[in-house]
Amino acid sequence: MSIDFKRLTPSLCGKYSQRVGSSIMPRETDDFAYKGLCILVKMFKNCISDFVSLFGYPKMVRINSLPAFIALFLIFVVAIVAEEVEPHSLHVSKAQGQRDLAAYAKTYSNLSQWQARAKHLKQSILRGANLDPLPAPSPLRPIFGPQREYHGYTVQNVAFESVPGFFVTGNLYMPREKTGKHAGILCPHGHFADGRFRAAHQIRCATLARMGAVVFAYDMVGRGESTQMGHQQSAALTMQILNSMRAIDFLCSLPSVDAERIGVTGASGGGTQTFLLAALDERVAASAPVVMVAANYYGGCKCESGLPIHKSPEHNTNNAEIAALCAPRPLLLVSCGADWTQHTPNIEMPYIRSIFKFYNEEQAVENAHFPKQHHDYNHTKRAAVYAFFAEHLKLDHAAVTTADGAIDESDILIETPEVLKVFTDTNPRPAHAAADTRAVLRSLKKMQDRNRKEGSVKKSAS
Numbered sequence: 001m002s003i004d005f006k007r008l009t010p011s012l013c014g015k016y017s018q019r020v021g022s023s024i025m026p027r028e029t030d031d032f033a034y035k036g037l038c039i040l041v042k043m044f045k046n047c048i049s050d051f052v053s054l055f056g057y058p059k060m061v062r063i064n065s066l067p068a069f070i071a072l073f074l075i076f077v078v079a080i081v082a083e084e085v086e087p088h089s090l091h092v093s094k095a096q097g098q099r100d101l102a103a104y105a106k107t108y109s110n111l112s113q114w115q116a117r118a119k120h121l122k123q124s125i126l127r128g129a130n131l132d133p134l135p136a137p138s139p140l141r142p143i144f145g146p147q148r149e150y151h152g153y154t155v156q157n158v159a160f161e162s163v164p165g166f167f168v169t170g171n172l173y174m175p176r177e178k179t180g181k182h183a184g185i186l187c188p189h190g191h192f193a194d195g196r197f198r199a200a201h202q203i204r205c206a207t208l209a210r211m212g213a214v215v216f217a218y219d220m221v222g223r224g225e226s227t228q229m230g231h232q233q234s235a236a237l238t239m240q241i242l243n244s245m246r247a248i249d250f251l252c253s254l255p256s257v258d259a260e261r262i263g264v265t266g267a268s269g270g271g272t273q274t275f276l277l278a279a280l281d282e283r284v285a286a287s288a289p290v291v292m293v294a295a296n297y298y299g300g301c302k303c304e305s306g307l308p309i310h311k312s313p314e315h316n317t318n319n320a321e322i323a324a325l326c327a328p329r330p331l332l333l334v335s336c337g338a339d340w341t342q343h344t345p346n347i348e349m350p351y352i353r354s355i356f357k358f359y360n361e362e363q364a365v366e367n368a369h370f371p372k373q374h375h376d377y378n379h380t381k382r383a384a385v386y387a388f389f390a391e392h393l394k395l396d397h398a399a400v401t402t403a404d405g406a407i408d409e410s411d412i413l414i415e416t417p418e419v420l421k422v423f424t425d426t427n428p429r430p431a432h433a434a435a436d437t438r439a440v441l442r443s444l445k446k447m448q449d450r451n452r453k454e455g456s457v458k459k460s461a462s
């Protein structure tokens with residue numbers, strides 16, 4: 001017999017959820033009882049999935065008593081119903097988002113007070129992401145595939161180790177003209193289907209390379225070729241932040257990259273990766289999060305909100321404020337009318353701009369808003385980002401601009417996943433690769449312990 005829990009909970013689901021693009025999103029609500037339920041359900045689900053990711057599914061469960069059987073059955077029912085009613089995220093109403101920003105703004109009134117808050121938030125985010133301390137840097141040991149030459153750019157399959165045994169897999173797009181130093185740009189792909197293999201993603205990376213940048217497109221944890229650990233677990237948040245930081249190390253290790261001109265841009269979940277990296281790593285000179293930054297939405301995946309990076313007993317913030325942590329380094333918010341970024345010009349921008357104002361750099365934060373567009377990273381949104389990076393990372397905008405001023409993305413070869421993959425049957429992932437999440441986290445902890453030890457040696461020596 002099968003029970004359709006979707007049919008059991010239709011009124012609850014219909015009342016509180018709506019479809020935005022390809023995602024089921026919660027409706028805006030100030031119903032505290034419901035929000036409390038959501039938080040409890042989310043905690044329950046996180047506990048279960050973290051347990052499974054760390055220890056695996058139990059091979060056998062022996063049940064000797066009726067009460068134990070009933071308890072297990074109830075847990076099973078709650079887990080399935082939770083999947084239906086849980087809003088996939090911490091999501092608050094527009095009004096609550098505004099109230100939150102107003103409350104944060106009361107905690108500072110000048111540059112030094114803001115800088116103190118910013119420092120505290122950055123430390124709290126790293127602590128919440130289980131990255132305090134950051135691991136001691138380990139050798140990247142990059143693996144480079146052969147370079148394929150196309151019209152104005154080249155593509156190479158690349159992997160490196162962010163911690164010993166964990167491979168970040170991706171593609172390096174470079175300009176054909178390789179004299180002098182080039183800006184370096186990271187392109188996380190977000191939760192869109194096909195990730196870094198997606199045609200729109202390849203077009204963005206190739207066009208930026210044609211403009212003179214060295215561009216690295218890399219897999220989210222558990223997506224594409226990143227199969228050493230799964231995506232739907234809070235550890236994905238930890239590793240994605242670390243992988244992005246190590247991707248900057250990787251770019252800066254290339255002789256052709258100018259470490260003073262590092263940029264990052266991605267949409268949706270890739271937007272989350274973008275503003276978190278810009279907030280936490282000062283080496284990011286300019287950033288462009290696309291269709292993601294909002295005061296009332298914390299991100300719908302565990303890789304965005306699965307760990308206490310927004311709130312803890314010591315701190316309280318939201319994505320709009322985290323995006324402001326990159327000030328005064330140039331920031332472009334790309335927003336649209338069909339998702340949670342629909343209020344950006346009126347809510348998030350004024351807040352973020354007020355922080356840039358402390359540095360007398362109001363013009364360094366911009367908003368490209370497309371009220372009639374959807375949750376994507378399409379041609380017009382890419383055009384806004386090309387212009388932004390051309391200005392702030394000194395790229396050659398004319399190289400991709402036609403006589404009538406339009407952006408030319410033609411003549412880019414869309415490669416198949418098979419061609420773009422680093423590891424193949426004939427070139428497999430090295431044998432020392434970590435086998436699963438537990439092994440990856442063990443490697444991370446080892447490098448964090450090493451950092452602690454080296455830190456204490458430095459302290460005692462000083």
Ligand SMILES: [Zn+2]
Pocket residue numbers: 191231269301302303304
């Ligand atoms: Zn995710």
